Amino acid sequence: MDRVRDLASKKAAVVFTKSSCYMCHSITQLFYELGASPAVHELDNDAYGREMEWALRSLGCNPSVPAVFIGAKFVGSAKDVISLHVDGTLKQKLKDAKAIWF
Incomplete structure (x- = not known):
């Protein structure tokens, strides 16, 4: 758990994936x-x-991936990120964490 928290805190937006996961690719592309x-x-x-x-x-x-952290806080998996995107709050979370500036 310490390694996950450490990696999640090093950048404003962090996605844990697997190379063969299509949803992981989709979430990364959305970001x-x-x-x-x-x-x-x-x-x-x-x-x-x-x-x-x-x-x-x-x-x-x-499932364990994709797992998304924004501002070192666990946001959730693909369905959680998509829900945030649909309701318009994902972009604001990214702004608040300084992952995007516009």
């Missing part, structure tokens, strides 16, 4: 389209990936 450049951590390419995946599950992220 790019909104003007954010998130730190992307692929769990299947990380030596501590399995431990981080269990830590994400303990936060309530099921």
Whole structure:
């Protein structure tokens, strides 16, 4: 859990993914389209990936990826991010965290 929290706090927007996950790719692309450049951590390419995946599950992220943090706070998985985007609050969260400026 400490590694997840440490990585999540290093950048305004952080997405934990797996390289073969299409929803992970979609969420990452959404962030790019909104003007954010998130730190992307692929769990299947990380030596501590399995431990981080269990830590994400303990936060309530099921499936474990994508797991999104904005401003070092756990936002949720793909459905949570899409809900925020649809209701218009995702962009404001990114602004508040200084992940985007416009």
